[in-house]
Amino acid sequence: MTxxxxxxxxxxxxxxxxxxxxxxxQAHEAIAIAKxxxxxxxxxxxxxxxxxxxxxxERILAEIDTMQILIIEDIGATTxxxxxx
Numbered sequence: 001m002t003x004x005x006x007x008x009x010x011x012x013x014x015x016x017x018x019x020x021x022x023x024x025x026q027a028h029e030a031i032a033i034a035k036x037x038x039x040x041x042x043x044x045x046x047x048x049x050x051x052x053x054x055x056x057x058e059r060i061l062a063e064i065d066t067m068q069i070l071i072i073e074d075i076g077a078t079t080x081x082x083x084x085x
Contacts, residue, residue, distance in 0.1 A: 006072075013068040017061055024057040
């Protein structure tokens with residue numbers, strides 16, 4: 001695979017990670033807004049939600065990293081096989 005295509009793949013995965021971080025930021029913002037709208041929100045609920053959002057984001061980022069590794073390894077294996085033939 002050409003370097004430009006490899007760089008294109010890496011760019012796509014960087015964009016996916018940036019989108020995941022953007023979603024995390026928006027979720028934290030939504031939690032902050034909900035907290036200001038409701039005095040009845042049980043104590044600790046906002047912090048608990050914030051931790052859950054961060055945990056889920058970390059899992060999403062790990063899945064993105066795994067996808068990247070699998071795709072690049074698969075392409076690398078295919079390329080090596082092609083070179084051997």
